[in-house]
Amino acid sequence: MKHLLLLCLLSWSLGVCAQQTNPIIGIWKRNDAESTAPGTPPRMEVREYRQRPDGYLVGLAVFVSASGRPGFLQFTAKPDGTFYPEYESGTLSDLQAHGTQTPLAYSETIVDENTVEWTDQANGVTTASGTKTFSPDGRKMTFVVNIPDGASYTLVYDRQ
Secondary structure: OHHHHHHHHHHHHHHHHHHHHOOOOEEEEEOOOOOOOOOOOOOEEEEEEEEOOOOOEEEEEEEEOOOOOEEEEEEEEOOEOOOEEEEEHHHHHHHHHHOOOOOEEEEEEEEEOOEEEEEEEEOOEEEEEEEEEEOOOOOEEEEEEEOOOOOEEEEEEEEO
């Protein structure tokens, strides 16, 4: 019984440590009231981040635009500063129909336990970059989005 209790505590401890080292893991819903993005916000946006056993992070954003059109954005990447393919409904459709590789790419680098720097590219040109930060309690994720023309805005997400 003593060994079982020790094993349970060790398993729980490892689980908590894994969550603490990657605060992005989970499901997040966009908080339009706290976001400052230009234009009309989507009707809804939900993001899921999960860690694969091989160390890759899978990010999936599912949304319904203000006009009612559903879509998604998905990447699988390591936080090593390398650019990895990123897909949305149009680029995935082109890949499936014609074998056309996506022009979109995503890169991220861990700055500290609560901050990630990221960059989006299209055809090798940066389209946006910024940081993802996490509140001390792990309930909020904030994207600072910097556009090459000098504009910037904030997207805030609440953990679900």
